[in-house]
Amino acid sequence: MNRRPTLLAALTLTAAAALTLSACGSDDSSKNKDNDKIAGADTGGEASASPSPSKSDSAGRPKITFPSDATNVFEDEKTGDAAKDAVLADSALSVNSVDEAIFEGSTDTKALGFYNTGKALESSIGFVRRYIDGGDTWEGTTRYFDRKVTLSGENKAYVTYCSDESKSYIKNRKTGKVDRSPATKDSYVLYHTSLAKNGAGVWQTTNIVSDGGAEECQP
Template sequence: MNRRPTLLAALALTATAALTLSACGSDDDSPSKDKDNDKIAGVDTGGEKSASPSADAPDSGGRPKITFPSDAKNVFEGDKTGDPVKDAVLADNALGVNAVDEAIFQGSTDTKALGFYNTEKALESSITYAQRYIDGNDTWTGVTRYFNRKATLDGADKAYVTYCSDESKSFIKSKKTGKVDKSAATSDSYVLYNTALKRNADGVWQTTNIVSERGADECQP
């Protein structure tokens, strides 16, 4: 089931990226659990499942700690590629995803992590996306899985990450009533994401742009 409005940045990713972009429009007014929602997700790097930086783990080097409630979890597969630069890109991509979710959980887009890991059009889209949850007095619960995560480097300071998300076990939850909307999973519970990242002066790989496609064939089980 789908719990997010499509997170779509207006910029096109650089043509030099070794990706095929699959952007879909986003007219959603509120998060729901059908084909009008999207989340941030990943592409498998060989079937190995490894844990990405924990949402609750403190980060070193001045990085903000990201905190999730006990009933929600993001699981990122395929963090280890054998290339330390690509691994760093994938790790910061995961933290960028977690930062958007933390804003939803906190009920505020003014969190430290949101602008730390996201910038430019990606930050604008992430703020709009999280605000829809906040305005609707909603959050989410359950587990969202990110898989098929692939990083492509473009020089020393640019990278692209494609990935899929599986939202079949995550659900919209009303903050006011506590009611959880457990709609049945469909093909639209799986989302394809293409993202651009840029390494800043502090060595953080910030997401600069995001496009997504709900129900993409590449992400179906």
């Protein structure tokens, strides 16, 4: 079962078609509260742990902080294309912003609404509230891999990626008790996301669709 409830939303047919072109086996964003976590196979791509300090001070970006027992690792950061790299960087910060809200136990964090908008923000708020209402948070490491970008003009993009949640675990916020249930097929999730660049040059995630247990993401 996934660490997080699946983030949802309905992509337009155009977005879905674009996402299909860059489908995962190499692609990108979120987790499911009923699954286990990450298995750490090395894909050979560059990786960075969350949060990403290099982007936190530019364009008024809010700083994102994680507790010491939780980490997101993002692979495939550099594509050789500056525009695509910028999309991937803000996509990662969108993921981190959702987790920060979980850790803070609040949907009013600055980063959550900074990196997410529209249906993605609505889905993310509902996702965070499930943690809050359940009295839960998480610990461990979640790995994001096979991240790929499809640009659509100057201000729209689609990112697909996989998450490995086999090494991240639900933790009760009050008691600190951790559920270390063994990983399952659903610990590996495929994400399709839509992003749009706002007036400040930030690539905001506007829509998210996830597929827990997707074959493309299995180890």
